[in-house]
Amino acid sequence: MLSAEAVHADEAATDALTTVKTRFDLQKHYLGDLHRYVSSFIVHSGEAEDVTMEALNAAFEQFDRLRNKDNPKLWLLGIARRKVVNHFRRSRREFPLEEADGMLRSGPSETRAYVHEILRRLPVLQREALILKYAIGLSQAEVGALLKKSPAATNSLLQRARARFIELDAETLANGENS
Amino acid sequence: MKTSTDKEVRIAELLEAAAIAPSAALRDKAESRAFALDTAPRKRKGWKLAVIAAFALLVAALFLSPKAYAAMVLSRAGKALDGVETCTLTFRDLRSGNVVLREYFDRGLWRFERPGSEISIYREGKMWTYRPDVNLVSTKAQDSPFAKGFDGFKLSNLLDQMHGSLENVDIEGGGQLNGRDVLRVSILNAPVQEKMILTVDKSTDLPLHMDAQKPIQGGWRTEETVDFSYNMPLPEKLFQPDFPKTAVDEDTAKANLARDFTHVLATLDDGHPNPIQIRQLVMNDRGHIFLAFTGSMGLMSRRLWIEGDNGVEYLRGQLGLGGSISDAFTPTDVFVDRKRIHLQWWIPSRGDAALPKGLAIRTAGSRDVETAKVEVPLSGQRVRSIPRYFPLLSASIKDDLDVRLEEAQKQMGYAMTLIIEDDGKRRRISDNAGVPCFVSSGPGFKHDPDDVAFALKQADIALNLCDQVAARDATGMDSIKAGIQFDRYEILRYLGRTAEAQEALSEAKRMSPESHFEQQEGWTF
Numbered sequence: 001m002l003s004a005e006a007v008h009a010d011e012a013a014t015d016a017l018t019t020v021k022t023r024f025d026l027q028k029h030y031l032g033d034l035h036r037y038v039s040s041f042i043v044h045s046g047e048a049e050d051v052t053m054e055a056l057n058a059a060f061e062q063f064d065r066l067r068n069k070d071n072p073k074l075w076l077l078g079i080a081r082r083k084v085v086n087h088f089r090r091s092r093r094e095f096p097l098e099e100a101d102g103m104l105r106s107g108p109s110e111t112r113a114y115v116h117e118i119l120r121r122l123p124v125l126q127r128e129a130l131i132l133k134y135a136i137g138l139s140q141a142e143v144g145a146l147l148k149k150s151p152a153a154t155n156s157l158l159q160r161a162r163a164r165f166i167e168l169d170a171e172t173l174a175n176g177e178n179s
Numbered sequence: 180m181k182t183s184t185d186k187e188v189r190i191a192e193l194l195e196a197a198a199i200a201p202s203a204a205l206r207d208k209a210e211s212r213a214f215a216l217d218t219a220p221r222k223r224k225g226w227k228l229a230v231i232a233a234f235a236l237l238v239a240a241l242f243l244s245p246k247a248y249a250a251m252v253l254s255r256a257g258k259a260l261d262g263v264e265t266c267t268l269t270f271r272d273l274r275s276g277n278v279v280l281r282e283y284f285d286r287g288l289w290r291f292e293r294p295g296s297e298i299s300i301y302r303e304g305k306m307w308t309y310r311p312d313v314n315l316v317s318t319k320a321q322d323s324p325f326a327k328g329f330d331g332f333k334l335s336n337l338l339d340q341m342h343g344s345l346e347n348v349d350i351e352g353g354g355q356l357n358g359r360d361v362l363r364v365s366i367l368n369a370p371v372q373e374k375m376i377l378t379v380d381k382s383t384d385l386p387l388h389m390d391a392q393k394p395i396q397g398g399w400r401t402e403e404t405v406d407f408s409y410n411m412p413l414p415e416k417l418f419q420p421d422f423p424k425t426a427v428d429e430d431t432a433k434a435n436l437a438r439d440f441t442h443v444l445a446t447l448d449d450g451h452p453n454p455i456q457i458r459q460l461v462m463n464d465r466g467h468i469f470l471a472f473t474g475s476m477g478l479m480s481r482r483l484w485i486e487g488d489n490g491v492e493y494l495r496g497q498l499g500l501g502g503s504i505s506d507a508f509t510p511t512d513v514f515v516d517r518k519r520i521h522l523q524w525w526i527p528s529r530g531d532a533a534l535p536k537g538l539a540i541r542t543a544g545s546r547d548v549e550t551a552k553v554e555v556p557l558s559g560q561r562v563r564s565i566p567r568y569f570p571l572l573s574a575s576i577k578d579d580l581d582v583r584l585e586e587a588q589k590q591m592g593y594a595m596t597l598i599i600e601d602d603g604k605r606r607r608i609s610d611n612a613g614v615p616c617f618v619s620s621g622p623g624f625k626h627d628p629d630d631v632a633f634a635l636k637q638a639d640i641a642l643n644l645c646d647q648v649a650a651r652d653a654t655g656m657d658s659i660k661a662g663i664q665f666d667r668y669e670i671l672r673y674l675g676r677t678a679e680a681q682e683a684l685s686e687a688k689r690m691s692p693e694s695h696f697e698q699q700e701g702w703t704f
Contacts, residue, residue: 023213031209035201049205056209060216082373086658115197134187135194162186169189 020072023060030076031056033136037077040131041084043116051087055080074146077136081128081146118168126161133158249348249364252379257334259384265413269406277653279403288418289324294653299324300420307420312577316422317429334386351376356387374399385409437515440471447474447542449551455483455542458520460555463562466534467582468493468525473518482543485525487535488554494589496524496582526586528593529633580651584644591637591666594630605630631670638667661691 020026034055039048058079059072066072119127125147132138132146144154201209263284270280283290289301299308301324308317347367354361360381367374378388388406392399427435440458447455455474462468468485485493513520537556541549564579597605605627641663645656664687671680 022217024210024217027209027213031201031206035205036198045202049202052201053205053208053212057212060213063216112197115193118193130190131194134191135198162190165190166186169193 023063026059026063026072026076027056030073033073034076034080036135037080037131038084040119040127040135042087047087051083052080054087055083058083073136073138074142077132077138077146114172118165118172121168122161122164125157126164129154129157130161130165245350246348249350252350252362252364252384253334253348253366253377255384256377256379256386260334260386263385263409265410267408267411267413271404271406272654273401273404274657275649275653279654283413283417285413285418290417291324298422300418302418302420307422309420309422309426313432314423314426315429315432316420316426318420353381356380359387361387376401433513436513437520440473440513440515440520445540445553445555447540447551447553449542453518454551456518457540457553457555458515460538460557461560461562461566462534462557463564463582465530465564465582465586466491466527466532467496467586468538469562469566470523470525470540472521472523473515474521483523484541484543486539486541487527487532488537488539489532489535491532491535492528493525493538494528494593496526496585496589524585526589528590530586530590577651580644580648584641584648587637587641587644588663591634591641591663594634594637595626595666595670597627597630599625599627626673631674635667635670635674638663638670642667657690661687664690 020029031052035048035052038052038055039045042048042051055076059076062079066075119130122130129143129147132143133140138146140154140158141151143149143158144151147154147157149157264286266282266284268280268282268284269278270282271277272279278294281292281294283292287302289299291297291299291301296312297308297310299306301307301321304320304322306319306321306324308319309315349365349367351363351365353363356378361378362381364377364379365374366377374392374394376390376392377386378390379385380387386407389404390401391403391405392401394400442458444457444460446457449455451474453474455472457470457472459471460468466487470485487493535557537554539552539554541552543549564582593607596607598607600606642660645660645663649656664683668680668683668687671677671683
């Protein structure tokens with residue numbers, strides 16, 4: 001279980017910088033985060049993995065030109081962000097959660113579907129900010145940098161996102177939809 | 180009451196519990212690809228780099244650095260824009276050659292026009308949006324006219340709309356545009372692989388034109404442009420939310436819609452406290468089924484499947500009826516008896532069977548075990564193409580073209596997943612997540628020639644429909660066509676029609692270079 005201290009400790013900085021010298025290092029350290037980010041938007045597990053691999057391939061191609069190899073997380077998430085948008089454009093598909101039920105059998109599907117239902121009802125930018133902050137573990141400043149928002153705007157976005165998430169969580173529990 | 184920290188802990192816990200790890204297959208794929216690239220021999224670029232470096236030194240010695248100069252030009256352009264009173268922006272999609280958006284600005288008032296789609300007006304903290312296709316007006320209080328929270332008319336806003344940023348700027352060159360001396364400044368957004376070229380008037384510092392480019396093999400391709408015109412008087416009525424008197428308010432439309440779903444046609448009683456209740460079942464002339472129901476569907480490991488009494492299996496259409504990645508009006512907003520309405524669109528797996536007179540609808544729990552079943556007769560009433568609420572709920576389904584395109588793609592995919600077993604029976608292949616996938620290229624799989632021919636026919640139909648959709652919407656469909664071409668490539672390769680297959684693959688790569696089809700070639704099984 002996460003403690004309050006653990007959450008606050010994340011405010012100032014994210015994980016220790018990990019220098020990646022090779023593409024092998026890159027996928028070793030960041031595949032999990034990349035996949036987590038992508039699969040928070042694409043429920044279908046196979047498609048999420050395809051898009052993750054697509055983002056990773058694009059990152060591999062640009063790797064030699066990457067200057068700051070000390071902290072490539074933001075760069076990598078930026079690529080993934082574009083790939084997710086491309087995926088939705090390409091498939092002209094939105095967020096078929098009901099259909100996704102049958103596709104989530106391999107994981108802790110009830111909790112995952114429950115959380116996805118809440119995330120799905122959040123405005124996209126709020127959803128993305130929460131994922132980046134609490135699932136990927138970016139600092140507030142990094143979330144702002146990725147979403148191209150000022151510190152004040154990022155703070156306000158995260159506040160609104162948290163409040164809405166908790167509201168939807170309570171509402172869903174009250175409706176007994178997670179029973 | 181929850182404190183801010185409680186909220187953070189709850190959110191972090193839930194997101195943690197819901198996370199899934201990449202599969203072993205993905206890890207293997209990533210590792211082997213990384214290893215192959217890390218150990219591949221590199222091209223020798225030493226002499227080229229040396230020439231470039233020498234040239235850069237020469238330029239730097241003679242002038243201010245181009246990057247610094249570019250930053251200065253942009254900074255001056257930003258200041259010049261701050262002084263603009265009115266502006267008209269015209270966005271064009273070069274792939275179709277059509278105007279996709281017009282924006283009008285007049286001292287804090289905004290009007291956005293998407294030809295053939297919608298008109299929005301922003302003034303005094305409110306945004307009105309009118310959709311002529313459904314004659315619907317929505318009104319929202321907003322701090323800013325832009326969804327991303329911009330305020331005012333700033334250069335950064337314009338760039339962000341085109342997915343750019345003010346990082347990595349450079350001077351691309353100079354010249355003339357419409358008789359005016361201009362400078363061209365490039366703004367590279369490396370993480371998302373996009374580049375903006377801003378053409379700035381040297382005498383006024385104002386941007387006159389912008390190109391949004393994407394990388395293609397060996398260069399960049401302009402996909403969208405923006406043209407600016409400034410300080411022309413704009414009629415006041417442009418910024419008045421005067422829509423047709425017959426236009427319906429969004430909340431009223433939702434209430435009307437909910438009334439259509441009050442009657443329960445059948446209940447799938449699987450013991451769940453919030454069972455699935457079928458509220459409406461409509462068929463169109465093509466045999467597609469439109470299903471409205473209430474019940475807790477999304478939060479349990481339940482799914483529906485549908486079969487017609489003609490023996491045809493139905494496939495879920497995937498356009499538009501789930502929650503949306505955009506903030507559009509979605510069916511999750513519509514409630515009846517305080518229960519959320521779910522809408523689903525089902526497509527027959529084959530289009531040549533007689534239309535069914537009734538349907539068997541089943542629920543399945545985990546591991547696909549049937550938990551409940553109802554048989555529902557279909558009334559004689561049919562819609563021609565789509566029920567009237569579809570365009571209301573999803574801007575991505577406009578008319579019969581969208582329905583036919585989805586049908587062709589779905590039926591093609593379905594036919595490709597059918598294999599013939601040793602006993603001669605047809606069986607549908609699924610991957611390990613239980614999801615149908617493409618198997619035409621797999622070793623050892625035999626397909627019925629009729630299924631393969633049907634899949635190829637549907638691919639051709641889908642390509643033709645893509646062209647029609649592109650003409651209707653005045654937008655490009657390249658990425659979708661590229662996906663279909665890649666499917667054609669797989670089918671043709673299975674048939675041994677190598678030359679045609681290669682042609683389809685080249686076409687897919689040409690239309691969507693960023694899709695990296697060459698990397699997918701070995702991925703299907």
